[in-house]
Amino acid sequence: MPPPRLFAQVKRFASTIVSKPMPSKTHLHAPLPDSLFPKGYVLTGIHSGIKKKPELLDLAVILSTANGPATAAACFTRNAFKAAPVVVSQEVLQRSGGGRRMGNGARDRRAPRAPPSALVHETLVMSTGVIGQTLPIEKIIAGISSQATAASARNLGSTFEAWERAARAFMTTDTFPKLRARSFTINGKEYRLAGMDKGAGMIHPNMGPPAPAPPAVGVDLRGRWSFNSISVDGDMSTNDTIVVLANGAAISDSEIQEEIDEEHDKTAYETFRDELTAFATELAQLVVRDGEGATKFVTVSVEGAPTYEDAHKVASRISTSALVKTALFGEDANWGRILAATGSIPLSAPLDPTRVSVSFVPVDGSSPLPLLVNGEPEKVDEVRAKEIVSAEDLEIKVELGLGKESAKYWTCDFSYEYVKINGDYRT
Amino acid sequence: MPPPRLFAQVKRFASTIVSKPMPSKTHLHAPLPDSLFPKGYVLTGIHSGIKKKPELLDLAVILSTANGPATAAACFTRNAFKAAPVVVSQEVLQRSGGGRRMGNGARDRRAPRAPPSALVHETLVMSTGVIGQTLPIEKIIAGISSQATAASARNLGSTFEAWERAARAFMTTDTFPKLRARSFTINGKEYRLAGMDKGAGMIHPNMGPPAPAPPAVGVDLRGRWSFNSISVDGDMSTNDTIVVLANGAAISDSEIQEEIDEEHDKTAYETFRDELTAFATELAQLVVRDGEGATKFVTVSVEGAPTYEDAHKVASRISTSALVKTALFGEDANWGRILAATGSIPLSAPLDPTRVSVSFVPVDGSSPLPLLVNGEPEKVDEVRAKEIVSAEDLEIKVELGLGKESAKYWTCDFSYEYVKINGDYRT
Numbered sequence: 054m055p056p057p058r059l060f061a062q063v064k065r066f067a068s069t070i071v072s073k074p075m076p077s078k079t080h081l082h083a084p085l086p087d088s089l090f091p092k093g094y095v096l097t098g099i100h101s102g103i104k105k106k107p108e109l110l111d112l113a114v115i116l117s118t119a120n121g122p123a124t125a126a127a128c129f130t131r132n133a134f135k136a137a138p139v140v141v142s143q144e145v146l147q148r149s150g151g152g153r154r155m156g157n158g159a160r161d162r163r164a165p166r167a168p169p170s171a172l173v174h175e176t177l178v179m180s181t182g183v184i185g186q187t188l189p190i191e192k193i194i195a196g197i198s199s200q201a202t203a204a205s206a207r208n209l210g211s212t213f214e215a216w217e218r219a220a221r222a223f224m225t226t227d228t229f230p231k232l233r234a235r236s237f238t239i240n241g242k243e244y245r246l247a248g249m250d251k252g253a254g255m256i257h258p259n260m261g262p263p264a265p266a267p268p269a270v271g272v273d274l275r276g277r278w279s280f281n282s283i284s285v286d287g288d289m290s291t292n293d294t295i296v297v298l299a300n301g302a303a304i305s306d307s308e309i310q311e312e313i314d315e316e317h318d319k320t321a322y323e324t325f326r327d328e329l330t331a332f333a334t335e336l337a338q339l340v341v342r343d344g345e346g347a348t349k350f351v352t353v354s355v356e357g358a359p360t361y362e363d364a365h366k367v368a369s370r371i372s373t374s375a376l377v378k379t380a381l382f383g384e385d386a387n388w389g390r391i392l393a394a395t396g397s398i399p400l401s402a403p404l405d406p407t408r409v410s411v412s413f414v415p416v417d418g419s420s421p422l423p424l425l426v427n428g429e430p431e432k433v434d435e436v437r438a439k440e441i442v443s444a445e446d447l448e449i450k451v452e453l454g455l456g457k458e459s460a461k462y463w464t465c466d467f468s469y470e471y472v473k474i475n476g477d478y479r480t
Numbered sequence: 481m482p483p484p485r486l487f488a489q490v491k492r493f494a495s496t497i498v499s500k501p502m503p504s505k506t507h508l509h510a511p512l513p514d515s516l517f518p519k520g521y522v523l524t525g526i527h528s529g530i531k532k533k534p535e536l537l538d539l540a541v542i543l544s545t546a547n548g549p550a551t552a553a554a555c556f557t558r559n560a561f562k563a564a565p566v567v568v569s570q571e572v573l574q575r576s577g578g579g580r581r582m583g584n585g586a587r588d589r590r591a592p593r594a595p596p597s598a599l600v601h602e603t604l605v606m607s608t609g610v611i612g613q614t615l616p617i618e619k620i621i622a623g624i625s626s627q628a629t630a631a632s633a634r635n636l637g638s639t640f641e642a643w644e645r646a647a648r649a650f651m652t653t654d655t656f657p658k659l660r661a662r663s664f665t666i667n668g669k670e671y672r673l674a675g676m677d678k679g680a681g682m683i684h685p686n687m688g689p690p691a692p693a694p695p696a697v698g699v700d701l702r703g704r705w706s707f708n709s710i711s712v713d714g715d716m717s718t719n720d721t722i723v724v725l726a727n728g729a730a731i732s733d734s735e736i737q738e739e740i741d742e743e744h745d746k747t748a749y750e751t752f753r754d755e756l757t758a759f760a761t762e763l764a765q766l767v768v769r770d771g772e773g774a775t776k777f778v779t780v781s782v783e784g785a786p787t788y789e790d791a792h793k794v795a796s797r798i799s800t801s802a803l804v805k806t807a808l809f810g811e812d813a814n815w816g817r818i819l820a821a822t823g824s825i826p827l828s829a830p831l832d833p834t835r836v837s838v839s840f841v842p843v844d845g846s847s848p849l850p851l852l853v854n855g856e857p858e859k860v861d862e863v864r865a866k867e868i869v870s871a872e873d874l875e876i877k878v879e880l881g882l883g884k885e886s887a888k889y890w891t892c893d894f895s896y897e898y899v900k901i902n903g904d905y906r907t
Contacts, residue, residue, distance in 0.1 A: 133823035133831035184816025185857045255803055255820065286802040287714075288817070289824035375713040375802070375894075376682055376902055383903025389611025390715070393682065396560035397716035404560035430612045467802075469896050475803055476810025 076445050081342060082229045087212045089234035091245040093119030093302025095209035098222025101196030103189060110222035112193060113249075114200040116209060119302030122149075122175045128260040128280075130293035138178040139292060145177055146264065179294050181225050181251065220249040226474060227253045231339040237328050239313070239321045245303065246329065250336045254345040254475060256285035257373065258293040279333035282365070284464045285344035286471070287373035295333075341463045346470030349381050352448040354414075356459040363400045364460035367451065370394050371462070378467035381447070386413065386438035388424035395451055408454025413438065416446040427454070503872050508769060509656045514639045516661035518672040520546030520729025522636035525649025528623030530616060537649035539620060540676075541627040543636060546729030549576075549602045555687040555707075557720035565605040566719060572604055573691070606721050608652050608678065647676040653901060654680045658766040664755050666740070666748045672730065673756065677763045681772040681902060683712035684800065685720040706760035709792070711891045712771035713898070714800035722760075768890045773897030776808050779875040781841075783886040790827045791887035794878065797821050798889070805894035808874070813840065813865035815851035822878055835881025840865065843873040854881070 094117055101112040117123035127146055129139050176197065180188060200209055209215065213234075220230035234247040258280050280295055315322040342350050353371045358364035371377055374394040380387040388411050395411075396404060407428040414421045422441055423431045441447060521544055528539040544550035554573055556566050603624065607615060627636055636642065640661075647657035661674040685707050707722055742749040769777050780798045785791035798804055801821040807814040815838050822838075823831060834855040841848045849868055850858045868874060 131824075131826075132820060134819050134833050134836075183814070184820060185852070186816075255817075257824075259824075288801050288803045288820060291816075291820050291823065374715050375898070376715045379899050379902035382899060385904065387610070389613075389718075390682075392561050393559060393611055393715060393718050396718065397558075397684075397686075399558075406561050409561075425612070467899060469899050471802070472806050472809060472894060472896050472899060475806035477812065 076348060078229050078343065081339060082217075082232065084217075085213050085232070085234050089236050089245060090211060090213065090216060090247045091303065092211075093117060093300045094123075094247075094298075095211050096215045096219040097200055097208040097210065098218035098220070099196055099200065099208055102192040110218065112196040113219040113222035114197055114209070115219060115298075116200065117298060117300045119300050121300075123298040123300035125149075125177060125296060125298050126263045127177065127294060127296040128263050130290060131259050131261050132289050132291045132293070134184075134291045136180065136184070136292040138180045139294060142177040142179070142294065142296075143264070145174065149175060177296050179223070179292065179296075181223060181292060184291055216247060216249065220251070223249075223251050225251070225253070226345055227251050227343055229343060231336065231343070233332065233335050233339070235328070235332055237324070239324050240318070243303065244325070244328070246332045248332060248336050250340060252285075252290075252340040253343050254285055254471075255288045255290045256283060256340055256344065257287045257289050257369075258283065259289055260293050260295060278330055278461065279337040282368070282460065282462045283337045283341050284369065284372040284462060285341060285347070286467075286475075297329075338463050341465050344465035344471075345474045346468040346472070347465030348445070348468055349466040350446050351381060351464050351466070352414075352446075353462040353464060354448060354450045354459065355453065355461075356450065357408075357453040357455055358458040358460070359400065359402045359456035361458045361460055363402075363455075364453070364458050365462070366398055366400065367395055367453065368460050368462035370398050371449065371451065372464035375467060377449075378464070381442065381466035382468045384439065384442045386424070386433065386435065386442050388413075388433075391449060391451065392425060395453075400453075400455070402455050404453065404455070408452075410452040410454070412450045413441045414448035414450050415441045415444065416448065417444070421450065503775060505656050505770065508766065509644075509659065511644075512640050512659070512661050516663050516672060517638060517640065517643060517674045518730065519638070520544060520727045521550075521674075521725075522638050523642045523646040524627055524635040524637065525645035525647070526623055526627065526635055529619040537645065539623040540646035540649040541624055541636070542646060542725075543627065544725060544727045546727050548727075550725040550727035552576075552604060552723060552725050553690045554604065554721060554723040555690050557717060558686050558688050559716050559718045559720070561611075561718045563607060563611070563719040565607045566721060569604040569606070569721065569723075570691070572601065576602060604723050606650070606719065606723075608650060608719060611718055643674060643676065647678070650676075650678050652678070652680070653772055654678050654770055656770060658763065658770070660759065660762050660766070662755070662759055664751070666751050667745070670730065671752070671755070673759050675759060675763050677767060679712075679717075679767040680770050681712055681898075682715045682717045683710060683767055683771065684714045684716050684796075685710065686716055687720050687722060705757055705888065706764040709795070709887065709889045710764045710768050711796065711799040711889060712768060712774070713894075713902075724756075765890050768892050771892035771898075772901045773895040773899070774892030775872070775895055776893040777873050778808060778891050778893070779841075779873075780889040780891060781875060781877045781886065782880065782888075783877065784835075784880040784882055785885040785887070786827065786829045786883035788885045788887055790829075790882075791880070791885050792889070793825055793827070794822055794880065795887050795889035797825050798876065798878065799891035802894060804876075805891070808869065808893035809895045811866065811869045813851070813860065813862065813869050815857075815860075818876060818878065819852060822880075827880075827882070829882050831880065831882070835879075837879040837881070839877045840868045841875035841877050842868045842871065843875065844871070848877065 094115060096113070096115045098110040098113045100107055100110055103111040125146060127142060129135065129143060182188070216232055217230055220232040224230060231250045232248070234245065236243055236245045238244070260281055313321050313325050338350070341347070353368045355364040355368040358367065371391055371394045374390060376390040377394055380390055391411055392409070395409065396406070409425065409428055410423065411425040412421045412423045422433070422437055424433055425431065521542060523540070523542045525537040525540045527534055527537055530538040552573060554569060556562065556570060609615070643659055644657055647659040651657060658677045659675070661672065663670055663672045665671070687708055740748050740752050765777070768774070780795045782791040782795040785794065798818055798821045801817060803817040804821055807817055818838055819836070822836065823833070836852065836855055837850065838852040839848045839850045849860070849864055851860055852858065
């Protein structure tokens with residue numbers, strides 16, 4: 054036993070400074086059945102030599118094997134400083150028209166396997182890491198080529214395990230691989246979506262519209278309700294990229310492919326749009342769940358705005374407020390900070406404080422807790438408030454009383470751990 | 481001696497988690513000679529009962545004793561949720577026209593001392609604290625009245641000590657009272673400026689133009705180069721207020737007062753403007769020096785912008801970037817984060833990455849360290865970079881290459897201590 058005095062000091066020290074235990078995230082990467090994953094893709098994660106330790110995966114490869122190259126649509130960061138892979142991928146898409154030259158929606162099923170040199174011109178690339186550091190491009194090309202040529206492609210697979218290996222290969226400060234899959238039926242046909250993403254810091258995407266415009270459905274890929282509505286630290290990356298691929302492999306050869314088209318079949322269109330949006334939201338939320346140092350997952354809902362943009366701006370401001378986020382970490386129901394953030398940005402119509410309400414909505418289905426109603430502070434039951442903010446999940450709801458539009462943002466708290474991770478990221 | 485193993489653990493723990501020692505701030509509140517302070521004001525700080533412990537000062541009173549009420553001009557927060565004292569002070573100024581009814585620049589020197597009830601209508605008020613908590617107004621009025629009536633005003637004084645007591649009385653998480661004074665001469669006449677401010681968190685003012693317009697000089701009181709260019713945490717307060725008072729007490733009775741007027745005497749006008757701006761900048765910077773948890777004082781200079789607003793926006797974005805601020809805390813010369821922040825907001829002209837340069841400017845007068853020159857990363861001497869970011873003071877300089885306008889922002893780093901202070905602020 055250490056001397057009692059020192060022990061007491063250590064304890065006090067720990068209770069005031071040390072990070073809270075991070076929430077367990079094991080349930081977020083439980084295995085998924087192979088049958089959920091789309092046909093016609095093979096994947097892997099390999100060690101190409103970017104990272105020093107040979108046991109670390111550092112390169113993910115996704116290859117469309119059915120019907121030639123997949124059709125692609127993508128959105129990219131609006132940051133004026135675009136990372137090299139963003140510029141390259143934009144060029145690839147511009148040149149290929151999103152792959153539509155392969156058959157304009159219907160795919161050219163006789164397309165031969167392209168040789169590796171051609172593959173470089175049809176490959177969308179993404180990278181992550183310290184800005185300004187040059188990556189070893191020879192190792193990356195060798196890594197891609199080793200998987201893209203049939204001869205050596207023995208690591209490629211289409212099972213959950215292969216997808217998971219790929220998702221693991223591009224993690225940086227992520228604590229778990231982010232992989233989701235779902236299937237649904239439209240007019241008796243099964244559709245499958247699988248997706249991976251990564252990110253834990255420098256998360257505040259504001260991506261532009263897809264270019265070229267997506268060939269199949271006019272879904273807002275930018276994710277008004279998904280990727281463009283998440284924040285970990287308010288910092289926009291130079292690398293933000295969303296890519297959607299489709300190669301029609303699920304359509305059997307005997308079947309004539311029909312595009313899902315809003316005019317032709319509105320119900321089918323809406324079902325697909327809603328499934329894709331929900332799927333994108335799920336993937337986007339995983340990033341916030343794994344936010345650097347995060348101990349909370351917080352939904353910020355802004356309602357009663359004159360426009361969607363107004364609601365989105367307010368939700369973004371609350372989601373990036375250092376004072377709101379440290380209060381969340383400290384489990385302090387400090388609604389005044391939410392209010393100050395709400396009022397701090399100009400909107401398309403002036404805010405009337407007497408029409409603004411703020412409440413906490415628990416995720417367990419119990420009653421919301423009003424904190425401010427029409428500009429008047431409620432007498433808050435602090436015990437109940439503490440109970441709500443002590444949960445890992447929490448919704449902050451702000452009613453502006455100015456209109457009918459709404460938006461959501463997903464954010465996390467600001468912890469010692471965030472400061473620690475980002476104070477020594479490069480070293 | 482504790483057992484070596486535990487001791488080693490404690491040491492490791494301390495070296496990874498514990499806050500760095502805070503910079504000493506004693507030199508920032510050294511005594512100032514009484515002769516620097518303007519004539520015609522008396523001040524004090526008292527315990528009025530807002531705070532529980534009787535030894536804590538909680539109310540500052542400043543009273544203009546010469547020539548009746550002082551002329552006043554003020555700027556207030558643009559937050560849609562204005563704190564009660566902001567609304568009251570705005571009303572007082574609107575009603576009184578900034579005190580000009582007392583003689584439109586020249587003061588009515590025969591104005592009798594107003595009774596306490598009238599004083600309430602001529603008093604500008606400011607408060608600080610947790611948003612939404614109602615302050616005990618009876619105690620505050622009693623406190624003001626006790627000082628404002630000649631009979632009981634025995635605490636009031638005009639020395640440095642009285643000013644310092646007042647500055648101390650409105651501190652919250654501030655670690656030192658913020659008080660400055662200076663004197664200068666224009667056309668043989670001595671002018672004196674004294675000022676106090678407070679603030680350490682919820683610091684990102686964006687105040688509106690003075691209303692009513694200041695009677696004497698058209699200085700941009702909002703502080704393009706002072707209060708509207710500081711950030712601790714990016715959060716705009718509901719209470720931000722700047723008040724400038726002038727009562728002409730320095731003008732002897734035999735002398736005819738002349739207003740400093742740009743048309744009449746441009747040199748005098750510019751001297752006064754520059755002195756007032758420099759003074760406001762000095763006061764504003766004290767807030768950043770005392771930023772919650774701050775271990776660094778960082779000047780962000782943005783040059784080569786198409787407009788002042790563009791330069792100011794970029795400087796603000798860099799100054800509020802959580803990633804830039806944690807890197808500064810970690811003394812990591814991570815210029816990529818500065819670049820990402822720079823590129824993340826739309827400007828009036830598109831940024832051309834090949835014209836952007838970033839450098840660190842040491843405050844000791846030694847050579848600046850280029851990090852990025854015309855979009856190309858420099859081979860950075862990491863030892864030198866570490867040396868520069870390890871100093872308490874540092875300048876980050878960003879050249880946009882788009883025009884001739886520039887702006888500065890003053891900010892601090894983001895530390896464990898900030899999270900700690902704001903995780904338990906209310907408790």
